[in-house]
Amino acid sequence: xxxxxxxxxxxxxxxxxxxxxxxxxxxxxxxxxxxxxxxxxxxxxxxxxxxxxxxxxxxxxxxxxxxxxxxxxxxxxxxxxxxxxxxxxxxxxxxxxxxxxxxxxxxxxxxxxxxxxxxxxxxxxxxxxxxxxxxxxxxxxxxxxxxxxxxxxxxxxxxxxxxxxxxxxxxxxxxxxxxxxxxxxxxxxxxxxxxxxxxxxxxxxxxxxxxxxxxxxxxxxxxxxxxxxxxxxxxxxxxxxxxxxxxxxxxxxxxxxxxxxxxxxxxxxxxxxxxxxxxxxxxxxxxxxxxxxxxxxxxxxxxxxxxxxxxxxxxxxxxxxxxxxxxxxxxxxxxxxxxxxxxxxxxxxx
Amino acid sequence: xxxxxxxxxxxxxxxxxxxxxxxxxxxxxxxxxxxxxxxxxxxxxxxxxxxxxxxxxxxxxxxxxxxxxxxxxxxxxxxxxxxxxxxxxxxxxxxxxxxxxxxxxxxxxxxxxxxxxxxxxxxxxxxxxxxxxxxxxxxxxxxxxxxxxxxxxxxxxxxxxxxxxxxxxxxxxxxxxxxxxxxxxxxxxxxxxxxxxxxxxxxxxxxx
Numbered sequence: 114x115x116x117x118x119x120x121x122x123x124x125x126x127x128x129x130x131x132x133x134x135x136x137x138x139x140x141x142x143x144x145x146x147x148x149x150x151x152x153x154x155x156x157x158x159x160x161x162x163x164x165x166x167x168x169x170x171x172x173x174x175x176x177x178x179x180x181x182x183x184x185x186x187x188x189x190x191x192x193x194x195x196x197x198x199x200x201x202x203x204x205x206x207x208x209x210x211x212x213x214x215x216x217x218x219x220x221x222x223x224x225x226x227x228x229x230x231x232x233x234x235x236x237x238x239x240x241x242x243x244x245x246x247x248x249x250x251x252x253x254x255x256x257x258x259x260x261x262x263x264x265x266x267x268x269x270x271x272x273x274x275x276x277x278x279x280x281x282x283x284x285x286x287x288x289x290x291x292x293x294x295x296x297x298x299x300x301x302x303x304x305x306x307x308x309x310x311x312x313x314x315x316x317x318x319x320x321x322x323x324x325x326x327x328x329x330x331x332x333x334x335x336x337x338x339x340x341x342x343x344x345x346x347x348x349x350x351x352x353x354x355x356x357x358x359x360x361x362x363x364x365x366x367x368x369x370x371x372x373x374x375x376x377x378x379x380x381x382x383x384x385x386x387x388x389x390x391x392x393x394x395x396x397x398x399x400x401x402x403x404x405x406x407x408x409x410x411x412x413x414x415x416x417x418x419x420x421x422x423x424x425x426x427x428x429x430x431x432x433x434x435x436x437x438x439x440x441x442x443x444x445x446x447x448x449x450x451x452x453x454x455x456x457x458x459x460x461x462x463x
Numbered sequence: 464x465x466x467x468x469x470x471x472x473x474x475x476x477x478x479x480x481x482x483x484x485x486x487x488x489x490x491x492x493x494x495x496x497x498x499x500x501x502x503x504x505x506x507x508x509x510x511x512x513x514x515x516x517x518x519x520x521x522x523x524x525x526x527x528x529x530x531x532x533x534x535x536x537x538x539x540x541x542x543x544x545x546x547x548x549x550x551x552x553x554x555x556x557x558x559x560x561x562x563x564x565x566x567x568x569x570x571x572x573x574x575x576x577x578x579x580x581x582x583x584x585x586x587x588x589x590x591x592x593x594x595x596x597x598x599x600x601x602x603x604x605x606x607x608x609x610x611x612x613x614x615x616x617x618x619x620x621x622x623x624x625x626x627x628x629x630x631x632x633x634x635x636x637x638x639x640x641x642x643x644x645x646x647x648x649x650x651x652x653x654x655x656x657x658x659x660x661x662x663x664x665x666x667x668x669x670x671x
Contacts, residue, residue: 201612225542226612248542248611267518271543272611290518294543295611313519315543336519338545340633 123148126169129155136163147171155179167191178202178223187211195219202226207233215239225249225269232256240264248272248292260284271295271315280304294318294338303327317341361403364390368401471502475509479527479535482620486532491555491622493596500620501594505561512650513537514562514616520544521608522646526618533622536645540565540615545607548581548633549641550599552625559594563608563615567595570603573636581633603631 126141126149133154138146151174152166159180166175167188174197182203189195190213198219205227215238222236225248236245237258245262246269253274259265260281267290275296282288283304289312298319305311306327311334318341357365367374368390376384390401472478481499485492507514513524514537521544527535540563548570558565569584584602588609589595597604608615629638645653 246542269542269611292543295609317545344634 124150125153126151127153129153129157131157133157134159136165138165138168141168150174152176160184162186162189164188170194173197175199178226182209184209185211185214187213190214190217193218197221199223200227204228207231209233210235220244220264222246225272232259234258237261243267243287245269255279255282257281263287266290266310268292278302278305283307286310289313291315301325301328306330309333312336314338357402360386364403365401472499474506475503478503482527482533482535483530486529486622493555496555496557496620497594497596500557500559500618501592503559503592505559505592505618507562510537510561510616510618513647514539515647515652516541516614517646521546523619523643524650525645525648528624529620529622531624533620534624536619536621537561538617538619539646540608540617542608542611542614545609546605547630548603548605549631550603550629551597551621552628553599554625555620555622556597557594557620558589558597558606559618560589560591561616561618562591563610563613564591565589565615565617566607566609568605568607569597569601570605570631570633572603573631573638575636581631581636605633 123145126145128136134157136154136159146168147170149169150171152169152172154175154177156179157177159177159182162177162182162185164186166172169192171194172192173194175192175195176199178199178201180200180203182200182205185200185205189198190211195217196219198221201223203226205224206229210233212235214233214235217239218241219239220241221244222239222242223244223246225246227247227250229247229250229252232247232252232255234256236242237256239262241264242262243264244267245265246267248269249272251274252270253276255270255275255278257279258281259268259279262285264287265285266287268285268288269290269292271292271294273296275293275298278293278298278301280302282291283302283306285308287310288308289310291308291311291313292315294315294317296319298316298321300321301316301324303325306325306329308331311331313336314331314334315336315338317338321339321342322344324339364387366372367387374384374387379387386403389403391403393400393402470481472481478499482496485496485499510526513526515522515524516539518541521538521540524537524539525534526537529535548568558567566586566588568586571582571584573581581603606617625643627640627642630641631638647653
């Protein structure tokens, strides 16, 4: 939602709904061109961003939604003060942007309702970008390089064809509003649990069957929508377990017994392997695992209201999940592991 | 004459005036109110001051308190914003689209004898200026802005007034009572209201 401060008089120029396909500025005085900070060209017939637009040298806000834009020319780069660009409902795709688009100081970008099939690489250099919307496009994935958008606070990707979320998304330090509804996401990377800045997470209408247990640690989360997912409702016994390899057993021993080693002692690939150890959540075990683990679905009460299936990993079938000495009791809701009520203000599950 | 002729209100203030007249009596003629609200043609300049959006969720903005007989409010739905399934505490509820579109999904009241999810009755997408009506006797509903590009604004009338309702989990039919608050009143942003219930703490809770 691009809420802007309405400016009075000469600073706003509204040329919407005028059937324009070119921007003839002969009737616009020099002073007006200089003073205009907000320009609306909504509901016209532009196929390209008109080059004459760069005459608005002090433009801060441009809305060219609901046209027929297939291409944005390099002239836009001359709008050095442009902070907000809204171009919803056009015909833009990842080939439509000028090469140096990433050098602009844009803070708000709304390209929803276009034809992007891939995340435009030009976006990934927009260091000042705070709000990005690509809702209602044709994206199939989110690039790991999204972590480069370090100023991002709002990311709207609802209504695409995204199948998975890169763990690098969790590296965005200020992301507070993340919308991934109406996609084809099957699982959430546990790294998302590190996103302490997240206030609202929209995941409705996807293909999630469970959530990672770590999601409980998102203590700042106020809104979570999960409806329209095929969430597991009954206890599922999923104890597929491949016996650990010799490498895994050796790695487990080194880690759990804290055997000292220096990087010079081992080949580089083994040092990296040892770094991948994950701690078994079973408090009685205290062990680690690498590739060989047991997936375990456990139901957790959310705020005393909803039972959510959460997934976590145990290092062996003999281990049991934390807070539960009897694996059979996982079939019922666990009060001990319920999320404190004040943690989750509103879970839009149903 | 049984039924008074409904004059088409030209402005929002006209609409409010006529609503005050209609609700001065003790009985509500649902069809009359629905037709009246539908006949007002939305003019954004008349309601823009009440249309205050929040980026995280939909907002409830009080417009008029109807001499205690009804609440008239404007709800602002950002892209993708939706409500939970809820009831209306035995009150009449009218919902008119001022801008954009809203999808309304009707549900049967949960039947505890039946295991499994709540039964969907029907769904429709309400267009600009259309006015829908619901009451607990009809069922429950979920309202959502399913657009990923357009925000939506709706005008709601509730009579009698109520400030709490039940929300329902679609998968289980489990219900929770929730208190409702306003994001703004008469165009003024109203501060957060904290409510410490037994299970729930809400921050500027907005449940329709």
